[in-house]
Amino acid sequence: MNGSTLQKTAADCAEELPGAHLEHPFGPDWEVFKVRGKVFMLMTEVPGRPVVILKAQPGEALALRDQNRHITPGYHMNKKHWITLEGGDGIDTSLVRELVTESYRLVVANLPGAERPVDPDTYAGGTRASR
Incomplete structure (x- = not known):
């Protein structure tokens, strides 16, 4: 999958x-997705490379x-709790959807x-498998 x-x-x-x-709180170059005012995904370009930045459990983020060499620590975020995805081998639609939903x-x-729009323990949101 390529970056765009x-x-x-x-x-x-x-x-x-x-x-x-x-939302675009940091200007037009950053797309920030929130739920109830809390950030769960950011998108921007890191020197010309489109990236997606997502929250992850620390152990899962490390794994x-x-x-996958196209998954790195969160760009401008807490490196333990956030990951950055770039396009490349091993990054496919199902993985992206699973990581965004998680x-x-x-x-x-x-x-x-x-304030919860869904029950986080049971919501699968179209991912391959509910955790």
């Missing part, structure tokens, strides 16, 4: 998630980075119960 397809796939997935919306679920899980 990566970003389109990630944006399409994010727009389908309940309560998610797009993903070890398994990022969303992690953020929703930290919201007060009354």
Whole structure:
């Protein structure tokens, strides 16, 4: 998957998630997707390369980075809790959708119960498998 397809796939997935919306708080070069005011995905270009930045469980983030050279620590984010995806071998539609949905679920899980648009423990959102 190339970088522009990566970003389109990630944006399409994010727009389908309940309560998610797009903002541009850092200017037109950054697309920031939030749920109930909390960031779960950012998209920009890092010297000319389109990237998607997502929240991840620390252990999963480490495993993903070890398994795929196109997944690196979160650009301008906490390196333990965020990952950056670039287009390339091993980055496919199902993986992107799974990682976007997981990022969303992690953020929703930290919201007060009354503000959660979905139950993060049961929401699968079209991913390959519910965790």
